[in-house]
Amino acid sequence: MSALHDHTHCIADALTRADALCTERGARLTALRRRVLELVWSSHRPRGAYAILEDLSQQDGKAAAPLTVYRALEFLVEQGLVHRIESLNAYVGCAAPGAAHSGQFLVCDGCGDAAEIDDPGVGSAIVAAAAERGFHVQRPTVEVRGLCKSCQEKPR
Amino acid sequence: MSALHDHTHCIADALTRADALCTERGARLTALRRRVLELVWSSHRPRGAYAILEDLSQQDGKAAAPLTVYRALEFLVEQGLVHRIESLNAYVGCAAPGAAHSGQFLVCDGCGDAAEIDDPGVGSAIVAAAAERGFHVQRPTVEVRGLCKSCQEKPR
DNA sequence: GTCGCAATGTTATAAAGTAACACACATGTC
DNA sequence: GACATGTGTGTTACTTTATAACATTGCGAC
Secondary structure: OOOOOOHHHHHHHHHHHHHHHHHHHOOOOOHHHHHHHHHHHOOOOOEOHHHHHHHHHHHHOOOOOHHHHHHHHHHHHHOOOEEEEHHHOEEEEOOOOOOOOOOEEEEEOOOOOEEEEOOHHHHHHHHHHHHHOOOEEEEOOEEEEEEOHHHHHOOO | OOOOOOHHHHHHHHHHHHHHHHHHHOOOOOHHHHHHHHHHHOOOOOEOHHHHHHHHHHHHOOOOOHHHHHHHHHHHHHOOOEEEEHHHOEEEEOOOOOOOOOOEEEEEOOOOOEEEEOOHHHHHHHHHHHHHOOOEEEEEEEEEEEEOHHHHHOOO
16 A cells, blocks of 8 residues: 555545445445444455454454454445455455456565456456356456565565 | 266376375475375365364374374475365365466365366466556466356256 | 484464354334 | 334354474484
């Protein structure tokens, strides 16, 4: 996340879009779920469920149970507001909720950032490769580990 | 896995190739590691570390500790003899060790099978998409969830 | 043989995720 | 307004997955 990045605005924006989407769908973005979404976005990086749980406990004073967080995350993932990064056991805010979310990530091992991309070439190559083998795609997952641009420039 | 599939031969073959590869590299495929590799292959499906641990305990009579299995798996993954399926927290034998292993899987939610593929189109699309964003790819992970051919044909 | 190092064993613990059941609270119905 | 209903949340306990720290074994080089 660059210093130029207006992160506060970014969180607010995500919450606004989430409100709109859930209203539109008749899904209930409760206070708790909204708060968890905010905490997911708070770092702009993938965060573990237990990290979010800690925030919830410390910042809000109430000692929540793991299930509380997991249930909220489950809802948010279902609504496409949050993605789960399988290879990190962590969650990250969806950059473009509402749009088709293809689940493609460039995960930097240097800074921990996970850039969501939606590359049509990757998507169609996967569908084609699957079709060739008679496989019906339901949920493609692409998590590319490596180094982002800025982490390559300042090695170690 | 089809009934036509000669699974015994398949395991034996995997072990033979592993022996050859490790000898070639000067890597030590010890009895334990070889046994774990065999157990990974035993189902031809992704298996959890603790499932392998149970096999080891029950079939071999010795109550092994988790670390024993995890260390063996770590070695096998490093050598490219086994892949980890992130979205399942499970391990599966590599179909083509020695060759470039691109880590692409078609994971069937019906039967649990994980078919390893090495689709050049998918691979190059990922590299291209990453390059476009200045991202240096180290380890691409593609895990496509869906239904394999035979599971589509017999629904439920 | 014995030194050195890699592999394995042992014990304990951390991290991630789920099950079962009780309670709270909004909404619609009467 | 009481009440039924269903969804969301709280609570407790537990399972599964994974790692840390340190002791011991055993192989190969010399």
